[in-house]
Amino acid sequence: MAPVLEVRALRKVFGDLTAVDGISFTVNEGEIYGFLGPNGAGKTTSISMICGLLDPTEGEVLVQGIGIRENPREVKRRLGVVPQEVAVYEELSARQNLDFWGGIFGLRGGILKKRVAELLEQVGLEDRADEPVKNFSGGMKRRLNLAMGLVHDPQLILLDEPTVGIDPQARHKILDIVKEVVAQGRTVLYTTHYLEEAEDLCDRLAVIDHGRILAEGTVDGLKAQLGEGSLLTVQGQFTAASLTAAAARVEGLQPVEIADGRGMLMVGNGGPGVSHSLEGLFSAGLTFDDINIKEPNLEDLFLKLTGRELRD
Amino acid sequence: MRRILHLALHDSRLFLTARENFFFMFIMPVLFMLFFSVVLRGGGPADVRISLQVVDGDGGFLGEAFIAQLETGKFDVQRLTPAQADTTGYIRRLVIPEGFGADVLARRKTELAFTKKSDSSVEYDAAAEVRLRQVQASFLGALILWNRAAPDSAALAAGIVPEPDEQEKAALLALIAEPPTVTVEQSFAGQGRPVPSGAGQSVPGMLAMFVVMIVAIGGSETLTREKLSGTLARLATTTFSRGEIIAGKLLHLGMVGFVQALVLMAAGQAIGAIGLFGIDFTWGPRFWAIILLIIPYSFSVAGLTLLLGGLFRTTQQAESLAWLVGMVFAAMGGCWWPAEIMPTAARIAGAFFPTYWAMDALHGVVTFGRGLGAIALPSVILVLYGVIFSWLGSRTMKVKG
């Protein structure tokens, strides 16, 4: 069976800026595939090309084996798009918004009514369903924004940072809805710059920056790219060169990311252990103001891959 | 088609949920129509006193008597002394020369000077001239009936012209106050076109104006808001093609214009039928031609609005610039005053506005009682405008991200 989404060598150039630089990936049925990347990484540009809002400079998008360029209507019928910026009719009520949007996808009469009621309940807006949306809180608007992408029960749902700028409670509600939808057999492409979300939600994910996929895989698989073991982070008065030299003399200690005054090193499992590694560094004459030992996470991977923090 | 209708009806609902649009569509235009019909009531020059400035260089009794004659002859006289005349502007002016009274009494030749400004109304000028001749004839008639003896030649030679006494003065004024025995009715003949006036101008004018105002302001504002809110782009992620979305917008805007025109047609007819404030108006027996006409007219205005919506970047622009555009279209198209009284250059420029053609057709039906013949050419031109504006609009309107 064809994957639900297949993206091949997708590129988008705006003037002299390459926003998306030849990305390829596939998303299989029932999967939540994450797009993890900082601001300006090219997440929205990619989503826009997948849903036909932007024409790619190069590359191909196939949804259930159908090319968007060849048959946009068939592809769009299968897509539910939830844009990053809330795009709803503020003057209308939540119910009117959903009624209209359902109508757009050909739902009519009793079927539409039932579907809208179901969705309002699912996103927890049934109590305020008939109030104008302009009176809603940010979190409520986000939930309606999500519901509008789900009204026609699409095969593939494209979610572009659906939890930006809302409180943790509202965020959990949205993540729960996404999990529910996937449990019903739908497929999701989920962009975010929140690491915890990506770790919590995604079956597989791509780390992207500057329009490129830097790493791809399951959360565990990606963490494994840092190696098995503990992550040792040190800060102090030292140069990058001196730390690199000292680390090279300790067996089983892998530099991850080293700069003047700051270093991140991986202490491999089955090696000499953390205390032995620290001894080795001390004996090289280095002193530290701060030492931190923890399990590696995606943040660390991102730092390793880009030399930058994920959040600005 | 059903899909496009779904979009159009949705847009129309959005349009009407903005309460001010409801007010502007159903209440404002009717009030305006009433107001202008009352202000411009009274029809053409045949019924009204024509304003005339009279510079009284004589200052004596006969000058006064002549002015009384002008007033009897349906002039609205503004009387000035020669000193005032130098500093006062005018449209039409008659100068009574110095020594007018003495010359008349002495049966000497005397000349009145009539001048008019080039921007005065052709039709009123023509009426004024006809009336002046009539006043002149009546005045001479009154003098003959007055039958005052000419001063004797000895007195004349000495330059003495005796003033009439009180009794004689009263006799002449009584003669002047009598209605003229012979009158000349003046009108433009045959193919010559009278200028629509009163309600015949203001009711069609308000119709043409409010269709463009309501659709352009309300419509371009909704379009701009949709662009900014991202709902338009979101629509483009659905199965709707760009063409369908644009067609939906046009249909919606056209429907708003059409309904607005129908509302104003009904209002105009109702005001005329009740005779509110003495307004006399009817769309006439060929009103169906107007219903046909407002379809292409609404289309041209819908296209214009799509173009405006494509150009505007903020809703503030939509509110202020669309209003301005509407005003210019109304003024240039002859919605406020008949195009016939506009300077030639403005009239030629006016022909580049759809409003002009709508007004042309409306006058054809309302004032001249014509039917299909009045609306055929304007309708074709309006459709053409609709196509051009819609094409430009669809090129400008950024539906996608």
Ligand SMILES: Nc1ncnc2c1ncn2[C@@H]1O[C@H](COP(=O)(O)OP(=O)(O)OP(=O)(O)O)[C@@H](O)[C@H]1O
């Ligand atoms: N229409 C456009 N014209 C020119 N440049 C654009 C356009 N859209 C996006 N870009 C640029 O492309 C790059 C990628 O932008 P994009 O919106 O895809 O990033 P993103 O990953 O979605 O970021 P964010 O997390 O801030 O939403 C940015 O540098 C952006 O400025």
Ligand SMILES: [Mg+2]
């Ligand atoms: Mg984005």
